[in-house]
Amino acid sequence: MGRLGAGEHRGPSRNLDTFANPYPDREYDIELVCPEFTCLCPVTGQPDFATFTIRYCPDQTCVELKSLKLYLWSYRDEGAFHEAVTNQVLDDLVAATAPRRMEVVADFKVRGGIHTVVTVRYPDVWE
Numbered sequence: 001m002g003r004l005g006a007g008e009h010r011g012p013s014r015n016l017d018t019f020a021n022p023y024p025d026r027e028y029d030i031e032l033v034c035p036e037f038t039c040l041c042p043v044t045g046q047p048d049f050a051t052f053t054i055r056y057c058p059d060q061t062c063v064e065l066k067s068l069k070l071y072l073w074s075y076r077d078e079g080a081f082h083e084a085v086t087n088q089v090l091d092d093l094v095a096a097t098a099p100r101r102m103e104v105v106a107d108f109k110v111r112g113g114i115h116t117v118v119t120v121r122y123p124d125v126w127e
Helices: 064-074 082-098
Strands: 019-020 029-042 047-057 061-063 101-107 116-120
Touching: 029 064, 047 082, 061 064, 061 082, 082 101, 082 116
Parallel strands: none
Antiparallel strands: 019 061, 029 047, 047 101, 101 116
């Protein structure tokens, strides 16, 4: 990944970069809280806002945070059901990092009088 010059910015991207886990022989958990997730309701086109919490135990690689920010940003103008986008985020993170285990919780803001929280895990059932 190249360095950006002054005044430059990198836009939304579905690329998730990783780096080598500095302690691959140790089991430890990483928790990432992303309170600025937005996407569009695929039915009405209205914006949906959520806090995504990603918890994982890395194996050989960890997700690079700037690429995660740009990845989540890529959903901003896309229509997505809450259940679909949460599962897609998990699938993409698992594909990129191959963790020992991972959980993604998407806590969507109230809209239409309904508060939605979607939780997905890899593997489907933890030991």
